[in-house]
Amino acid sequence: MPHLFRRSSAKKPLAARFAFLLFALLLATNGYGQHLFPEKFKGCITDHFTLEKDTVTAKTDTQALLALVTSALSEAEVKSIRGALLLQILVDTGGNSCLLSVENKTNVKTKKLRLKESIDSQLRWDKPAKKVAAVVLLQFTNGSVTMKRLGMDGNMGVQELRP
Secondary structure, rough: OHHEEEEOHHHHHHHHHHHHHHHHHHHHHOOOOOOOEEEEEOOOOOOOOOOOOEEEEEEEHHHHHHHHHOOOOHHHHHHHHHHEEEEEEOOOOOEEEEEEEEEEEOOHHHHHHHHHHHHHHOOEOOOOOEEEEEEEEEEEOOOOEEEEEEEEEEEOOEEEEEE
């Protein structure tokens, strides 16, 4: 029975496991109300929304999102950024964005990234059927960035969403 002792998470990079664990802990112990992450932003209408659960319901151009997140940085800064950035973006039924909260574990300050201004004014989504909060994980390593969408299900907990 050696297969019982294999660690399936060993194939995942340490940063990915850390980010998933961080997200799960924040959801489980969070005192932020509708804000999942500690850096909160004002100006979003949070009357009623849901988190994505097991599939991506709010869709946007991945390259446009990545470009917006790094648009305030120079080319050299983009190449030197390291760490994880978790974004909670509220998407209304018109496809408009409103950055609700952030967990920034990168070597660049959130203020320098100008996320709120860029996301709220420029990021557009396909119109979802209902208002939803998209949770985006960006991991910066060695001059590249990867993006994952995260969802939460009461039975399965925090999970990576597939398009």
